[in-house]
Amino acid sequence: MKRIQLDITKAAQFLSEGAVKAYEPKVKAAQEALENGTCPGNDFLGWLHLPSSITPQFLDEVQAVANTLREKCEVIVVAGIGGSYLGARAIIEALGNSFAWLVGDKANPTIVFAGNNIGEDYLFELSEYLKDKRFGVINISKSGTTTETALAFRLLKKQCEEQRGKSEAKDVIVAITDANRGAARAAADKEGYKTFVIPDNVGGRFSVLTPVGLLPIACAGFDIKALVNGAADMEKATAPNVPFEENIAAQYAAVRNALYTEQGKKIEIMVNYQPKLHFIAEWWKQLYGESEGKEHKGIFPAACDFTTDLHSMGQWIQEGERSIFETVISVEQPAKKLLFPSDDENLDGLNFLAGKRVDEVNKMAELGTLLAHVDGGVPNIRVVVPELNEYYIGQLIYFFEIGCGISGNVLGVNPFNQPGVEAYKKNMFALLDKPGYEAESKAIKERLK
Ligand SMILES: O=P(O)(O)OC[C@H]1O[C@](O)(CO)[C@@H](O)[C@@H]1O
Numbered sequence: 001m002k003r004i005q006l007d008i009t010k011a012a013q014f015l016s017e018g019a020v021k022a023y024e025p026k027v028k029a030a031q032e033a034l035e036n037g038t039c040p041g042n043d044f045l046g047w048l049h050l051p052s053s054i055t056p057q058f059l060d061e062v063q064a065v066a067n068t069l070r071e072k073c074e075v076i077v078v079a080g081i082g083g084s085y086l087g088a089r090a091i092i093e094a095l096g097n098s099f100a101w102l103v104g105d106k107a108n109p110t111i112v113f114a115g116n117n118i119g120e121d122y123l124f125e126l127s128e129y130l131k132d133k134r135f136g137v138i139n140i141s142k143s144g145t146t147t148e149t150a151l152a153f154r155l156l157k158k159q160c161e162e163q164r165g166k167s168e169a170k171d172v173i174v175a176i177t178d179a180n181r182g183a184a185r186a187a188a189d190k191e192g193y194k195t196f197v198i199p200d201n202v203g204g205r206f207s208v209l210t211p212v213g214l215l216p217i218a219c220a221g222f223d224i225k226a227l228v229n230g231a232a233d234m235e236k237a238t239a240p241n242v243p244f245e246e247n248i249a250a251q252y253a254a255v256r257n258a259l260y261t262e263q264g265k266k267i268e269i270m271v272n273y274q275p276k277l278h279f280i281a282e283w284w285k286q287l288y289g290e291s292e293g294k295e296h297k298g299i300f301p302a303a304c305d306f307t308t309d310l311h312s313m314g315q316w317i318q319e320g321e322r323s324i325f326e327t328v329i330s331v332e333q334p335a336k337k338l339l340f341p342s343d344d345e346n347l348d349g350l351n352f353l354a355g356k357r358v359d360e361v362n363k364m365a366e367l368g369t370l371l372a373h374v375d376g377g378v379p380n381i382r383v384v385v386p387e388l389n390e391y392y393i394g395q396l397i398y399f400f401e402i403g404c405g406i407s408g409n410v411l412g413v414n415p416f417n418q419p420g421v422e423a424y425k426k427n428m429f430a431l432l433d434k435p436g437y438e439a440e441s442k443a444i445k446e447r448l449k
Contacts, residue, residue, distance in 0.1 A: 041416030046201030080140035087208025136172030144182015230394025
């Protein structure tokens with residue numbers, strides 16, 4: 001099996017000589033602190049050796065529950081937000097058919113997502129769509145109290161029970177939540193749902209290789225064993241004993257910190273050339289944004305889909321403020337083959353492409369863009385993925401997780417907390433007159449007068 005590769009040469013050229021290497025001691029110290037559990041947030045390190053500690057028996061148990069849902073449901077709604085949905089969605093979309101919901105795939109249930117917004121139209125339209133469907137629900141919330149998810153789950157549970165009857169609904173609703181606390185746990189215990197526990201020491205954004213990601217991914221019909229194998233191989237390849245030059249996570253953490261502190265590159269744009277990777281970037285944005293954006297520090301993680309966004313954001317990237325760098329996920333081999341046909345009339349002038357694979361054009365767009373953006377002053381990091389399958393996606397996931405753990409420690413923040421996300425919740429509860437928020441309600445309403 002191949003390994004994901006990292007090419008930082010087109011980023012290092014923007015830095016002073018030896019700048020990446022100069023980060024070696026800091027990166028090593030960060031990795032040792034993670035390993036020895038001496039870093040800030042050390043009660044959230046359960047993800048670090050998760051891939052190598054998942055047993056085949058556990059994966060069988062997850063698969064068995066997935067098989068039950070697959071048998072009994074034509075649609076499975078995954079309710080969750082942030083780390084409780086982005087990983088599953090990212091992997092399912094990366095591996096699946098781009099038109100999954102249109103192709104009438106009889107072999108696999110349709111997976112849809114809810115509980116990640118409070119859009120009334122979204123929830124109404126979802127419930128309309130589900131009206132004549134045999135659907136099940138995976139309710140995912142580590143805290144068990146997240147409003148978006150709880151709101152969607154209340155609606156989905158009611159609809160599922162109305163359509164299938166309470167006793168059948170019980171068999172197609174699964175909860176993934178805390179072992180003891182939260183409303184999701186209380187409902188699961190009361191109703192007798194099958195449950196999986198999100199370990200206390202794994203934060204939401206690092207939880208994709210727990211049942212949070214594994215169950216929906218298995219429900220969608222993908223191979224969770226290969227996914228975990230890929231992650232476990234990357235765990236080995238990025239272990240603290242791997243020399244700095246060969247450790248791609250250490251290199252990634254070093255180069256992005258060097259770009260940030262030495263060159264003032266405050267925005268990292270994750271770029272893909274395969275639309276099905278859009279949600280990998282969404283997952284990555286939460287991982288790095290929630291981990292590093294604190295104490296008024298941190299690179300802002302942004303994302304673009306190319307070549308689509310070259311026709312919108314391309315101008316800004318080429319000639320706007322030089323505060324950005326790009327991290328490109330480059331897929332070596334597409335899964336499918338499509339050749340450009342020749343055309344006798346050649347009205348579009350594209351006969352010079354006849355007989356070529358579509359991917360050959362995509363690759364030249366990628367190379368041309370890389371050169372143009374580097375010429376325009378945008379440092380470029382390339383993450384090369386041999387192909388989109390479970391094994392390499394598993395590698396990619398762990399690579400970004402460990403890269404994030406190291407990078408956040410090098411930056412000098414606690415990468416495993418997210419105190420900043422409470423501010424909007426507090427205001428929302430105050431504005432909605434949630435019991436217990438009386439003083440805040442009074443204060444916020446004064447401000448609005
Ligand atoms: O799994 P939970 O507890 O519902 O949280 C979902 C998401 O919400 C956050 O707590 C932010 O509010 C994220 O960190 C987390 O991934």
